[in-house]
Amino acid sequence: MISVPEHITLSQGAGGRDMQRLLDDVIYQYLDPLSLQRDDAATFALNSLAQSGDRLAFTTDTYTVSPLRFRGGDIGALAVNGTVNDLACSGAIPRFLSLSLIIEEGFALEELRFYLQSLQQAAHSAEVTIVTGDTKVMPRGAIDGLVINTSGLGVIPSDRQPGIDRLKTGDTVIVSGFIGDHGTAILGARSDLQLDIDVTSDCKAITPLTELLFAHGGVRFVRDATRGGLAAVLNEIASSSQQGVRVRETAIPVRPAVRSTCELLGFDPLSLANEGTFVAVLAADTAGSALEELRRHPHGLHATAIGEITDRRPGKVELESAFGATRLLDMPRGELLPRIC
Amino acid sequence: MSTISNTEEGLRYLDEFRDPALARQLLETLHDQCDRLSQQRQKPLQIMEVCGGHTHSIFRYGLHDLLPDSIELVHGPGCPVCVLPKGVIDDCLRIATAPDTILASFGDALRVPGAKKSLLQARAEGADVRVVYSPLDALNLARQHPDKTVVFFALGFETTLPATALALQQARASSVDNFLVYSNHITILATIRAILQSPDMRLDGFLGPGHACMIIGTEVFRFVPERFGIPFVVAGFEPLDILQSITMIVNQHLNRAPALENQYTRVVRDHGNAVALQAITEVFEVRESFEWRGLGAIDQSGLRLRAAYRAFDAEHCFDLGQQKIPDPSHCQCGEVLKGVLKPSQCKLYSNQCTPEQPQGALMVSSEGACAAYYNYGVPRDQCA
Amino acid sequence: MCLGIPAQVKTISNEAAKLGIVEIAGVRREINLACVCKDAQSPTELVGCWVLVHVGFAMALIDEAEAELTLTLLNELGELQAETQGARL
Numbered sequence: 015m016i017s018v019p020e021h022i023t024l025s026q027g028a029g030g031r032d033m034q035r036l037l038d039d040v041i042y043q044y045l046d047p048l049s050l051q052r053d054d055a056a057t058f059a060l061n062s063l064a065q066s067g068d069r070l071a072f073t074t075d076t077y078t079v080s081p082l083r084f085r086g087g088d089i090g091a092l093a094v095n096g097t098v099n100d101l102a103c104s105g106a107i108p109r110f111l112s113l114s115l116i117i118e119e120g121f122a123l124e125e126l127r128f129y130l131q132s133l134q135q136a137a138h139s140a141e142v143t144i145v146t147g148d149t150k151v152m153p154r155g156a157i158d159g160l161v162i163n164t165s166g167l168g169v170i171p172s173d174r175q176p177g178i179d180r181l182k183t184g185d186t187v188i189v190s191g192f193i194g195d196h197g198t199a200i201l202g203a204r205s206d207l208q209l210d211i212d213v214t215s216d217c218k219a220i221t222p223l224t225e226l227l228f229a230h231g232g233v234r235f236v237r238d239a240t241r242g243g244l245a246a247v248l249n250e251i252a253s254s255s256q257q258g259v260r261v262r263e264t265a266i267p268v269r270p271a272v273r274s275t276c277e278l279l280g281f282d283p284l285s286l287a288n289e290g291t292f293v294a295v296l297a298a299d300t301a302g303s304a305l306e307e308l309r310r311h312p313h314g315l316h317a318t319a320i321g322e323i324t325d326r327r328p329g330k331v332e333l334e335s336a337f338g339a340t341r342l343l344d345m346p347r348g349e350l351l352p353r354i355c
Numbered sequence: 356m357s358t359i360s361n362t363e364e365g366l367r368y369l370d371e372f373r374d375p376a377l378a379r380q381l382l383e384t385l386h387d388q389c390d391r392l393s394q395q396r397q398k399p400l401q402i403m404e405v406c407g408g409h410t411h412s413i414f415r416y417g418l419h420d421l422l423p424d425s426i427e428l429v430h431g432p433g434c435p436v437c438v439l440p441k442g443v444i445d446d447c448l449r450i451a452t453a454p455d456t457i458l459a460s461f462g463d464a465l466r467v468p469g470a471k472k473s474l475l476q477a478r479a480e481g482a483d484v485r486v487v488y489s490p491l492d493a494l495n496l497a498r499q500h501p502d503k504t505v506v507f508f509a510l511g512f513e514t515t516l517p518a519t520a521l522a523l524q525q526a527r528a529s530s531v532d533n534f535l536v537y538s539n540h541i542t543i544l545a546t547i548r549a550i551l552q553s554p555d556m557r558l559d560g561f562l563g564p565g566h567a568c569m570i571i572g573t574e575v576f577r578f579v580p581e582r583f584g585i586p587f588v589v590a591g592f593e594p595l596d597i598l599q600s601i602t603m604i605v606n607q608h609l610n611r612a613p614a615l616e617n618q619y620t621r622v623v624r625d626h627g628n629a630v631a632l633q634a635i636t637e638v639f640e641v642r643e644s645f646e647w648r649g650l651g652a653i654d655q656s657g658l659r660l661r662a663a664y665r666a667f668d669a670e671h672c673f674d675l676g677q678q679k680i681p682d683p684s685h686c687q688c689g690e691v692l693k694g695v696l697k698p699s700q701c702k703l704y705s706n707q708c709t710p711e712q713p714q715g716a717l718m719v720s721s722e723g724a725c726a727a728y729y730n731y732g733v734p735r736d737q738c739a
Numbered sequence: 740m741c742l743g744i745p746a747q748v749k750t751i752s753n754e755a756a757k758l759g760i761v762e763i764a765g766v767r768r769e770i771n772l773a774c775v776c777k778d779a780q781s782p783t784e785l786v787g788c789w790v791l792v793h794v795g796f797a798m799a800l801i802d803e804a805e806a807e808l809t810l811t812l813l814n815e816l817g818e819l820q821a822e823t824q825g826a827r828l
């Protein structure tokens with residue numbers, strides 16, 4: 015029997031026999047054979063979806079990360095959890111994913127297997143099924159190793175109506191846990207910085223916590239704090255709702271190692287990425303009990319209230335320092351570059 | 356249920372100096388002192404914080420809002436990125452686009468606009484620009500790429516100088532022949548001298564550059580109180596350091612006894628760091644004059660490599676340092692750098708000049724006074 | 740200007756080159772210790788010491804006693820302030 019070569023070749027993306035062998039011998043091995051629909055399109059029965067809700071949520075995202083592996087995760091887990099989390103924020107129960115792999119010529123097969131396995135595990139624990147997909151191979155140098163796109167479909171139960179237009183003055187703003195862990199784990203994995211950091215990425219599905227929140231009630235808005243971190247999400251909330259957001263800096267949970275990494279490189283923990291931590295705006299009278307519920311879940315131990323919606327400075331995020339002074343928190347800008355001064 | 360504190364396990368020597376309760380007490384002391392001082396003088400005290408690091412802390416903790424009205428902070432020139440002339444960025448662009456050449460730079464310099472573009476834009480267009488954290492990382496790049504020339508864009512004040520010097524000593528000792536340094540190092544000492552001699556100078560005190568002083572010591576600044584009668588307090592960078600240093604300056608005014616004092620004793624010694632100073636002297640010599648953005652040429656404020664290090668000097672291998680590119684004519688960086696205008700009083704501030712579209716260098720680095728004002732939401736001064 | 744962060748020297752990674760690993764609350768990096776090693780002194784004597792790190796170099800030893808002194812002074816100032824406030828009431 016001819017085995018698949020150790021490194022990905024261009025001919026494996028060409029649609030011929032080599033490609034079929036890559037699919038059959040490698041990629042399909044990591045997907046659920048029953049649910050994978052090898053036809054041109056995956057099909058679903060409408061009535062089975064309609065049983066769990068009255069609206070569909072549909073989202074897509076493309077994942078690149080350098081390096082591909084880091085403490086607490088890798089591009090495979092990221093590609094599943096990222097899309098699952100986008101669905102969860104809209105109130106949906108995530109159901110189906112598509113999976114597109116774009117692989118660089120020469121990519122080690124063993125590596126690919128590793129990421130596929132991680133992907134499979136993440137999908138399993140997030141209770142989503144990969145139903146369709148695509149594979150392309152790009153010439154060496156055209157991409158950085160592996161790029162993954164996933165699209166996701168979920169069903170929104172009829173009693174859930176989160177939306178930015180629902181925010182009210184006095185609502186409570188919470189975060190679901192420590193912030194900046196993912197961004198810091200990536201910095202720790204980057205060889206150029208030569209940092210060895212005791213921080214694990216928060217890369218995980220947020221559905222266990224968002225399901226608790228939606229079941230509890232009082233949820234106005236949920237957003238996972240990915241690129242741009244907490245600072246970006248808070249600014250998005252302020253600018254799209256045209257309300258003010260006021261946050262107490264001392265209330266924001268940041269691990270010491272995240273803080274020291276930021277001190278060393280001149281970064282702000284508030285603009286570091288997260289991959290399994292979210293911001294939620296809750297009706298003030300339900301926030302206390304909602305937080306108690308979150309904290310009973312192992313993923314929610316550090317969920318905490320960090321501020322509130324105000325009518326003072328519409329569109330702006332105010333940050334109250336430990337010293338009682340107030341400053342504006344701006345949208346983070348572009349690529350984070352380590353500073354010396 | 357307990358709330359989570361983000362300081363359960365602290366950062367030693369930082370968190371102790373960020374204690375809000377102590378800061379409140381210190382602020383009260385300061386308010387009392389200023390009340391007493393107001394019996395002696397009407398004009399507010401203008402205190403220049405020399406370093407961008409101080410500026411950064413002041414805004415990060417909102418100290419400027421908490422100080423008595425009779426204390427006015429003036430943001431000094433202490434950001435080595437902000438004072439780089441545009442021509443230098445263009446030199447670096449030329450280096451970065453030269454064949455088989457890698458430009459290694461601190462991240463700070465990548466967003467600074469040159470005449471046409473920044474290093475970040477040039478990198479997007481294919482120039483080989485690498486961000487390094489240390490000059491030694493640049494030297495290692497040279498070792499890893501023997502087929503390329505690695506040029507390290509060296510910038511910074513006295514604090515950073517020993518690092519470049521030691522990297523060059525290593526390069527020479529181990530005969531790395533594809534490593535060059537483009538020295539844009541400057542000295543804060545010469546700059547403070549220039550500020551003191553400028554005719555529109557009206558400062559009542561300096562928060563001295565704590566980290567530059569850990570290299571050069573405090574004694575070199577004795578001339579400030581002795582010849583100019585202006586208090587000079589070498590200050591650490593945490594909020595309590597800054598507040599304590601301000602109380603020290605106000606005290607000197609109360610006692611009418613301007614002096615050189617060191618608040619940052621845990622790090623700064625009177626005579627600095629001998630090993631570092633020796634490395635600097637071995638590798639660098641003073642230029643007659645160096646062009647600062649916004650301030651113009653300042654005598655003896657720049658440093659270049661000594662003849663013994665000529666083989667490592669990018670200035671001898673590339674045609675550099677020739678072009679002068681003026682800043683846009685409305686740009687008022689010079690006045691801001693000298694403390695004559697506040698950033699929010701510049702005509703361009705927050706309308707034509709923003710961190711996305713910086714006109715002047717003070718808007719580029721997050722240590723720059725204009726960027727600090729902008730990022731922390733200071734509105735444009737309408738009365739200016 | 741010039742980010743400088745206190746870190747503790749954990750181990751010496753290359754005695755001849757005066758390189759060591761420093762740690763700040765769970766973050767480690769190899770840095771150059773040459774500027775804080777006096778001539779004959781072996782870098783191993785620095786293990787356990789706190790240094791101020793800038794661009795990958797230890798640029799100063801942190802003087803623990805002086806740090807304590809500054810803090811004591813700050814605390815005393817605070818107490819004094821509290822007393823005068825009390826006296827005024």
Ligand code: SF4
Nearest residue numbers: 688701708715718725
């Ligand atoms: S606002 Fe822009 S142009 Fe004006 S002083 Fe600041 S950096 Fe210069």
